[in-house]
Amino acid sequence: MTSQYNRLTPEEEMVIVQKGTERPFSGKYYRNRENGTYHCRRCDAPLFRSTDKFESGTGWPSFDDAIPGAVTQVPDADGRRTEIVCANCGGHLGHVFFNEGLTSKNVRHCVNSVSLDFQPEATMPQATTRTAVFGGGCFWGVEYHFSRVKGVLDVKSGYTGGVTPNPTYQQVCSGRTGHAEAVEVTYDPAVVAYETLARLFFEIHDPTQVNRQGPDIGTQYRSAVFYADDEQKRVAERLIGELQAKGYRVATEVKPASTFWEAEGYHQDYYDKTGHQPYCHIYTKRF
Numbered sequence: 001m002t003s004q005y006n007r008l009t010p011e012e013e014m015v016i017v018q019k020g021t022e023r024p025f026s027g028k029y030y031r032n033r034e035n036g037t038y039h040c041r042r043c044d045a046p047l048f049r050s051t052d053k054f055e056s057g058t059g060w061p062s063f064d065d066a067i068p069g070a071v072t073q074v075p076d077a078d079g080r081r082t083e084i085v086c087a088n089c090g091g092h093l094g095h096v097f098f099n100e101g102l103t104s105k106n107v108r109h110c111v112n113s114v115s116l117d118f119q120p121e122a123t124m125p126q127a128t129t130r131t132a133v134f135g136g137g138c139f140w141g142v143e144y145h146f147s148r149v150k151g152v153l154d155v156k157s158g159y160t161g162g163v164t165p166n167p168t169y170q171q172v173c174s175g176r177t178g179h180a181e182a183v184e185v186t187y188d189p190a191v192v193a194y195e196t197l198a199r200l201f202f203e204i205h206d207p208t209q210v211n212r213q214g215p216d217i218g219t220q221y222r223s224a225v226f227y228a229d230d231e232q233k234r235v236a237e238r239l240i241g242e243l244q245a246k247g248y249r250v251a252t253e254v255k256p257a258s259t260f261w262e263a264e265g266y267h268q269d270y271y272d273k274t275g276h277q278p279y280c281h282i283y284t285k286r287f
Ligand SMILES: [Zn+2]
Pocket: 040, 041, 042, 043, 044, 045, 086, 087, 088, 089, 090, 091
């Protein structure tokens, strides 16, 4: 087993194996305030959490608690103090003191920095982009408008909200797949808010038309918001409420997003490829 331990420098060996003590205020962790976990330098076992670390003024990293089961207390050879060692490898960590009144737990694990290896908390990778899915009739026109919004990174035309997996345009046109023609908008929420996109959505198609959009008739042309989370749902419902208060009989359905089936390549960027202007999606101010 010993062969699996980390190789120690002479200084580390002096503390961890020979039970020495590093000079106070000399270690690399006594002032560390980062969030993370302190592991055993020798065997990597997690020992202490940054949330239990406190400033004791002693010049050594001090913790008023240890990860349960990670640290073993043994009577020190000096007959007075209580030594603490790594429960996994027995490596010397320092000493534990009680009833000093320094924290509410009234415990101080006084640990050599040399015995520890700090691992910063893995910062959750922040999703930098989000998606919004709207059905507003023929997706060519909807895609055309969204692709011109600052903060929108990508717009895909496709089908969603129905039951047929991997639908073709012909199948969707039959009206039997349950799918709506829709666009999936990928955007940077730091640049453009979902509400801005949703407002635009209600202004580039006619949300009062039922199962049609202009000349395009059929359930696949229904007006729909496919929300990705509760916040998108709330925004969509609030905007619909605003329109209803203005007298619009809004037909838009608000449904949770399901699989978005990307449309055939020849449908993507249709107006940009053809140089035409959308025939059925004219911006109309409604808010
Ligand atoms: Zn250890």
